[in-house]
Amino acid sequence: MSAPRGGRTGATRSVRTEATKQKLFDAALRLVGERGAAGVTVDEIAAEAGVAKGTVYYNFGSKDALVEALLRHGVDLLSERLRRASVLEDPSEALEATVDEALGFFAEYPSFAQLLVSEMWRTPGAWRETLELLRDDIALILRGVLDRLAESRRLPEGVRPATAAAALFGTLLVVSLDWHVFHPERTKEDVRESVVVLIRGVAGRRDC
Amino acid sequence: MSAPRGGRTGATRSVRTEATKQKLFDAALRLVGERGAAGVTVDEIAAEAGVAKGTVYYNFGSKDALVEALLRHGVDLLSERLRRASVLEDPSEALEATVDEALGFFAEYPSFAQLLVSEMWRTPGAWRETLELLRDDIALILRGVLDRLAESRRLPEGVRPATAAAALFGTLLVVSLDWHVFHPERTKEDVRESVVVLIRGVAGRRDC
DNA sequence: CTATTTGAACTGACTGGTCAGTACAAAGGA
DNA sequence: TCCTTTGTACTGACCAGTCAGTTCAAATAG
Incomplete structure (x- = not known):
């Protein structure tokens, strides 16, 4: 660090x-x-x-600086892991690995997920600038995976990678938080499995 | 109210x-x-x-009571609208109408979306109990739509409606917030369209 | 090897300001 | 007449940030 x-x-x-x-x-x-x-x-x-x-x-x-450092540190950790997963050869595998990493990360640092979700979309906010950077960081990685997926025609016609990236991030964040806060009894594998199946629905191999 | x-x-x-x-x-x-x-x-x-x-x-x-009333009021409004949309005859239409209502609501009350996202998954929190109720309220409606969708075999095999409901809620919330905070220039129709297309990918008519 | 110095790291009492909540007398309205 | 609102003043708790002083390990000196 x-x-x-x-x-x-x-x-x-x-x-x-x-x-x-x-x-x-x-x-x-x-x-x-x-x-x-x-x-x-x-x-x-x-x-x-x-x-x-x-x-x-x-x-x-200052207190603000501490929180900012916290945000940066956490996002660095997260984006590092996502980046590594997102470069897998096969786009579908990359997507699933990325989803996996995100779920794993949020499971490992649930407090970070809570911090992120509660500060990310605050409009004036002491950390606007930083958060914008961090958001772009994550968004870019997810878009990368989705773009490659679109290139190999594995995304339904007309889906915008940017929207899909935001949707994916929202899904991962909210599913993780819901799991942590409201259904702590569920296992990681269980949650992982449900999300992966769900995402295969929209981004699966188009082999029908 | x-x-x-x-x-x-x-x-x-x-x-x-x-x-x-x-x-x-x-x-x-x-x-x-x-x-x-x-x-x-x-x-x-x-x-x-x-x-x-x-x-x-x-x-x-008290201040807390005011915020609690705010949360209840907002969720009542939201769930009322979602409920109305969710009972459409055709499950796919119901889903799209529900998505539409949610996006419309968050667009109309972006501050409520911000309040919700920043308080919903806070662990001890002054409004735990209330929020839990509110969450179940929304989750139930979404599950209703998704269950009907699953019944008519329009959901990929193995997708759990509960997970899908959380994912859907996360998608709607985060897409709305991202739109409001980071891409205010996009039009409502544009956002709506991207989300609907995306969701059709996972919950569309299985007619291939 | 022992004594002394240096300075980064840390401490915790203290300050000045902020804010939730209270009090209450005096309107205004149905 | 009673319900509601106003405006102002006040209290007491709480809290971010400060600062004079302490600790201690390593560097330097004798």
């Missing part, structure tokens, strides 16, 4: 800092995901991380 | 009150949708509605 700050001693510097930042990330993600950025106090985050309040400001400068 | 508070005098009660409540709903919906419930003050809502702060408390009792 982010390189050590401009320090001169280059070497092992900031092993401590990096650990602290990680603790703060974990704590902040959990709390902010559950109760929203505005619903959590810096004191709570610090307490949850087992760190003094000043440390938050030492490391991130 | 929601009946006057436990009033005794039944009759013409609250013509004025109803107007005041409506002004508060409109103002609160706009502000809360944009900045989130925690990001808006009661003073702002009162000012936006052109009403004294005390009036908010006279009519709703």
Whole structure:
């Protein structure tokens, strides 16, 4: 993750800092995901991380900056995984692998899904700019898969990849959240299977 | 919409009150949708509605109660419209009409879509119970359409209506929000068309 | 090898401001 | 007459951000 700050001693510097930042990330993600950025106090985050309040400001400068770092970090992780899955040779396989990665990621970091869904479409918002970037990042990856799918005629005539990408993202996000919040008893395989079957319906091999 | 508070005098009660409540709903919906419930003050809502702060408390009792009323009111409106569309004779037509209504509703009340998306999957949350009810309300309607679709073999083998319902809701919500927030230049017809085409892909007539 | 210095990392009490909710006297309206 | 609204003033809790001071590991000096 982010390189050590401009320090001169280059070497092992900031092993401590990096650990602290990680603790703060974990704590902040959990709390902010559950109760929203505005619903959590810096004191709570610090307490949850087992760190003094000043440390938050030492490391991130402000509450907003902490949340922004959280968003970037999470999306970087997600897009990395999606990107890797999305380049599989066969477009259909790539789509399924991408869906798989997204579900896996949201299952692994449900709080991030909550944070994302609750901040992504806020209109003025402290993170407009960042969020726009992040959105484009994900959208581009999904569009890539869908474009290739369209090229090999595996998408119904007339479907716009851009719309399909938004729809796919919405589906993945909402299915994951619904699973986590309202049906935690369902297994990952079960959810995965339902979504994949569903998506094959629209983007399956056209072999009938 | 929601009946006057436990009033005794039944009759013409609250013509004025109803107007005041409506002004508060409109103002609160706009502000809360944009900045989130925690990001808006009661003073702002009162000012936006052109009403004294005390009036908010006279009519709703608390900020939380106001937001809860807002959620209920909005979902009542939405589910009413969806329900009406969902009972069309032909399942495919019912699905398309339902999609149409949902997109229309979210286009008409984008702030409600924002409020919903940012509160729906919050885990402890002041409105857990209410939101759970609301979610079931919508989910049931969508499931109804999809079940009928499955009965008439227009859904791919193995698709679970419950998952499909969540997916559909996620698609509608996210496509609407993306349209409103990131692509406001697109026309309603254009968006509608792309979604309908997309959905026909998975739930179209199996006539190949 | 021991003593001293340096500075990044961290601490937590404190401040200034914000905001939900209350109080209440004085209208206005049916 | 009673229900509703207004406007203003107030309270008490809460909270983002600050800052003077502490800790400690590594660098430097003797």
